[in-house]
Amino acid sequence: MKVFMLIKTEIGTEDNVLKELRKIKEIEESHMVYGDYDIIIEFTVQNSEETYRIRNEKIRKIPGTHQTLTLTCF
Numbered sequence: 001m002k003v004f005m006l007i008k009t010e011i012g013t014e015d016n017v018l019k020e021l022r023k024i025k026e027i028e029e030s031h032m033v034y035g036d037y038d039i040i041i042e043f044t045v046q047n048s049e050e051t052y053r054i055r056n057e058k059i060r061k062i063p064g065t066h067q068t069l070t071l072t073c074f
Helices: 014-021 048-059
Strands: 002-009 025-030 039-046 065-073
Touching: 002 014, 002 048, 014 025, 014 039, 048 065
Parallel strands: none
Antiparallel strands: 002 039, 002 065, 025 039
């Protein structure tokens, strides 16, 4: 499954959060965006449990990450 995740960051932490996201091996693409969210990332998983693990154990633990919205493509 292809997953896109939108990430809101705390003000002023966008660059650092993006830098840390790019260290996560599962993430294939990461870009800063303008609008309601600050960053969009893309990765591929085999199941929803893997999405949950990546989101909760890796992405949400990055300091400055405020909120995420996960979009899963089937």
